[in-house]
Amino acid sequence: MELPETRIPGLVWAHLFAPETGSCQRVPPASTIQELLAQDGFVWLHLGLSDARVPALIAGLPGITTDAYQALISRDAHASLSATREVICGTLVDFQRDFDEMSSEIGWLHFAVTDKLIVTTRLHPLRSIDQARATIEKSGRINSPLNVLGALVTEFQRTVVTLVHEINEELNLIEDYVYEDAEKDETRKLAPARRTIVKLHRHLRTELALLRRVTTADEDEIPDGFDDIARQLSDRIETVERDVSSLQERARLLHEDIDSKATRQTNRHLYILSILTAFLMPPTLVTGFFGMNTGNLPFAETDGGTVFATIFILISIGLAWWLLRRFRIL
Template sequence: MAPPVEPDALPSPFAGLPGALWLYRFDAAGRAHVLDATQCGIDAVHAPDHWHWLHLDLSDARSAQVAAKLPLPDDARATLLSPDSHVNLQLDEDEAVHGAFVDWAHQRGVDLAVEGQLRGDDGIGWLHFALTPDLLVTARRQALRSVEAARRAVGAGTRADSPVRMLELIAGRFADTVERSGDGLSVRLDRIEDRVLADSIGEERRDLAQLRHQTVRLHRPLTAMRRVLKQFEQRHPAYPEHELLPAVARLNQRFDDLDGDVATLQERARLLQDEVAAKLAERTNRHLYVLSMVTALLLPPSLVAGLFGMNLPGLPFAHSTHGLAFALLLGVASSVVVYLALRRMGVSRST
């Protein structure tokens, strides 16, 4: 009777690296070379003087089988396959790095070279990653904008001499999108401010509400990234020689600057909203003032007309040929008297 076959010895029912979206090999100079993930096996990620970037699609159930065979620590593999949707970054004692970064969802057919800013319907996604000195594994459940931009960059000749450098490049593309979106919002805010100062208020309240909503969309992921990166620096002061620490410090500085810019946009938009609300309230008050004055001036003539309109005997001017003129003059005189009384009380003076 043949001995039982161990589970790890069973042949894989899949060819290549199922669930892999792409596989790059980077030489010693940091140049990327595309490998065919459908033909390569797990042993393809082991090569002297090279490091690899493997990107997995977590919506493909077979990607978990690929991750199980990768040379990664258990904690890193668990983070890679985790459904968690919060930013985190961990450095193990064996120098393996793993975590999750927030990213913008990438819509198919959008040209990243032209569409640099976020659109109103762009959501967020999560990039899970694990890296060792010679391997970067990233995974996602939906297409991500920064990852796609980084892939196109290395395909166009951008060099990355290590997995940490590649991870920094991806995070940098995230920051690029935030920066371009912030610049676009700043231009829109300048235009709204010009219209408000020119007192030509139309749809500014709606535009400012949309702009503030977009600044909040930029601010929240930035805050999450800054918090985790700062905590990472505080937790690992004993690893100054690790390549990740300088990269985290650079990203921290950039995210701090971007968050300050976004906070400035939020404050400007809030102040403009307050100014628009004040101007609209002032305009409403002016309208109410005019309406009140018209009402006050027309009330006495209405009373005179009501009195002369009563069908009762003894009404003055009832048999006079000039009765209508006298009644009109009395109505006008009553309005003039009310107007002079309002002026004397200061009510008719607009403020």
């Protein structure tokens, strides 16, 4: 099946929201950017950065400042947030989405919000924004571009909660292997989960700090109504940040348990090797003594000399065993 041709470069989807009711209408792919901007209400444009024509399109959009333009076309992998009276822009962390399954790989959603337009861009398909679009299309009650941004963060919170549940289940399986002394490589399974947790926790802390900084700014420096939305978003991100923080602590303790288990196994192997060395060292000394190519060796000219040497070997083993028992090593 052929996809419909789009007249907007890099368009993934576009939605038009009615000015009074806030009802959501999907824009046909054949629409032009001029037709969209001429409509009443506000527009949500979601663009893919894989199209090289997208930067030129973004540069011509009304209300997009230099900072907003840089935020929308950025390929940087870190969270950012900038708010002025004219535009709110930045980068939010998200999770990539494969064609047939959800991924735990970190992705990035770039956005810019004005009073009549919200533009979001991404390089890879993302998990939360697709869910946010489905929720908005179903509810159909969005009154401002800021509410679209709030819906994106809400769906991101739900995605993180789902991911936390998935990682919790994986940690439960690893714990079963650790405490049942199963012969499995738990570290290989734990490492990817810890890497995802650490990266997510770091980005969430950054986003939380950025939102808190915005909420402490003067009211005349940010758009009307954004202060309340920023506080709500901050509360949501703080909630999931606590969940991820507790998950990080659990993964750290589990990693310490795995290291402790590996250390116990190594010590047990070294103990067995040491016991074998202690038993074999005296016989080695006896055989080394009788193996010297020197004159006048004991039993060299005596019948049954090998038997006597064997007796000395057995005595040395018995002496080693007695010493190990005497000093409570065995």
